[in-house]
Amino acid sequence: MKSVEEIKAAIEAAVPGAVVKVILNPAPNAQHSLLIDAPHAVAVAEFLRDDDELALDFLSNVTGVDFLDKEIAEKVKVTRQVPKEVDGVQQMVDETVEETRKRVEPGYLEAVYHLFSVSKKHGPVIIRMRTANRTDLVELPSLTPIWRSAEFQEREVFDLFGIVFTGHPDLRRILMWDEFKDHPMRRDYVEPDDYEYEPTAHDDVLKRAQAHKAKVSAGEVSQ
């Protein structure tokens, strides 16, 4: 089978304008993946399926991954002018200091597709797509028109992670009930307070139990 770099080159040759990035996997199995851009995703997927040499006709696995907003603290060298007395004269002198700056890297949701070829018996080729952020720009193109096997799996990703797949024929909640709000597999999901007391609660469990008890005595919840 072709290496990821060769697949990348083949995609870029076949789909003009497609932006493909190789994401290296440091684990010993070396299952590297390709990050494809959302606007060209359907065309890229169609190429991967119909190309005679790749023939990735079997979409095995679709899943979502949630990456939270990351606060990155980095040390930057800054040059600024400081007043200094040089030879008895007050003047401004350049000085380089190190400064820690914090910036927030926006998180994103990722959809990962594992492709295999049944006719050529090779694989996996892993493609991924990323949303712009985790709150409002969570749309990705659906690959169900290319591989039918994505139908239920994309619904599941929508249900649990909240990625909206445009072009999906039947995008509804699949595992949770329809009235459910929120997406429970996101990493910042807060569970409902249906806490079961344990007779000998301790640590975290005791804290949650006491918080719940306070709520009960304040009359916020019944029991």
Add this chain to the structure above:
Amino acid sequence: MSPSGIKTEKLAGWNRPPVIESDGEGELLEVAMGPHHPSTHGVFRMDVVLDGERVIKLKPVFGYLHRNHEQLGERQSYLASMPYTDRLDYFCSLTNNWAYALAVEKLVGQEVPERAEYLRVILAELTRIQNHASTIGFLLQEMGASGTPLMYAFREREKILDLFESLTGSRMMCNYMRFGGCRVDASPAWLEATRKVVAGLPAFVDEFERFLMTNEILMARCQGIGVLKPDLAVNAGISGPMLRATGVNYDIRKVDHYGIYDRFKFRVPLGDHGDIYDRYMVRMLEMRESILILNQALKDLPAGPVMDPKAKIRNFRPKAGESYGRIEAPKGELGFYLISDGGPNPYRYRVRPPSFINLTVLEDMCLGSNVADVVLIFGSVDIVLGEVDR
């Protein structure tokens, strides 16, 4: 080129199930089959629209056994997820263990000792036999053979469960495999008992076949019903006996050569029509091939450790990376997708459930057939709800 040899340029028309028009006479009847229905293998629900007896729409409804397996897997250590994998497909806990162990071993580059590999093959093939026997028993139960074939299947299943119990300590939830081997070694007495059970299995399969293969009711109700075309099967990600019943030669034991499957001589049974009868026959023949593998594995089983002494059990923290490991479970391709961020818990823990994905084409297979056949078509998919909903 599609696997069946038919050149299908674009599969666009296959993307949705065909629309079936009602004949315009009488009213349409909407039936919710499940989540409590004796034929749904647990808590599965199908919303069926009927025109008389004919199914013109069928929508599966999932989630009645959604136990948050994936979230629990991300909250606990790698090893702690092992007993939870038992409860995915609770008929085949040992193959689930293997798939998960394989994914983690791929993540860290862990080797597995010879003897452990052989034990894994022995246990996986025993699991396959008891799963297929039970599936056929349940299929016949849904055909109206209330109880009897299932009793034959469970009689054999109990013998295999006894072996599991004496080796692992539990009948169903075995929790036997570890990253880099198996938990305990098999004693000579256990191997002797296994040989005895395996020696009795061909007689059981013969008996089962003699009763069922040419049974008129079985043939009338299964042949030509619930036909699945190979192109759609591949496109919809169908795997396992259901894919092979359509004639597609794709067995992960042969394709990936995971474990030590390339050392054994066995054939991959293939169907021709993709109907219920083919699915039943593929399972029947797979049991025979599994017996062949078992005999070879029991003959060649080497001595040695069952656990890699260098394998890390406590404080297991894989380096950052990801891995996708898959095996040919009795129900199809069972895969585990893990992302590690270097911590003690997986960052992402995903199960690729064969039962769930095999249901993608349930509507396509059922449309136009009678409502009584829906039960059979559904039974021939062979699902376990613990895996469908996780």
Add this chain to the structure above:
Amino acid sequence: MAVDEKLKIELGKQGVMVTTIQELYNWGRRSSIWPMQFGLACCAIEMIATTMARYDLARFGSEVFRPSPRQADLMIISGTVTKKMAPQVVRLYNQMAEPRYVIAMGACAISGGPFKQGYNVLKGIDRYIPVDVHIPGCPPRPEALIQAFMTLQKKIDEQHLTGEDRPRHLDEQAPGEFNVPEFGEHDLEPPSNPGTWTVPKIIQ
């Protein structure tokens, strides 16, 4: 009013059977408990194994699994009850005719078991319906389920038809319908039935 045991045996030797209505009634009840054919998860497989040849539940008069709740006496909660499934379980229980009994089979049905921390798992079915027998195990072995049947039979044997401690189906005041929870935005509404379940105390 119980009959004197010695007198009973003596009369039995002479071909006279003496019993009380209560004994006869309870004997009839306990000897043919028909369970509902209702499987939820892993434990259901052990439940099926119990009815099969090796464990043979028929010895206890309980082999007739009824697909309809209207014909069943016993509901075996065999497996994890998820929040999505809980309203259906309560509804099925409501549809059963009295006298009806419930066995909570396995850790999940009792308390949520290994899946207790999940966002979609109900932490014990006794939050909504009264349970007669709990059997621990994950899953309980078929022998354990048989033990549960025997415990239930013992319980039925000991019930008094009149008086304060009479069973629910002979008590006009006892509730017949149980509140079916509804799907809320995050959890079931209400999260438990206060008439059936109260919060366990915390030991500080």
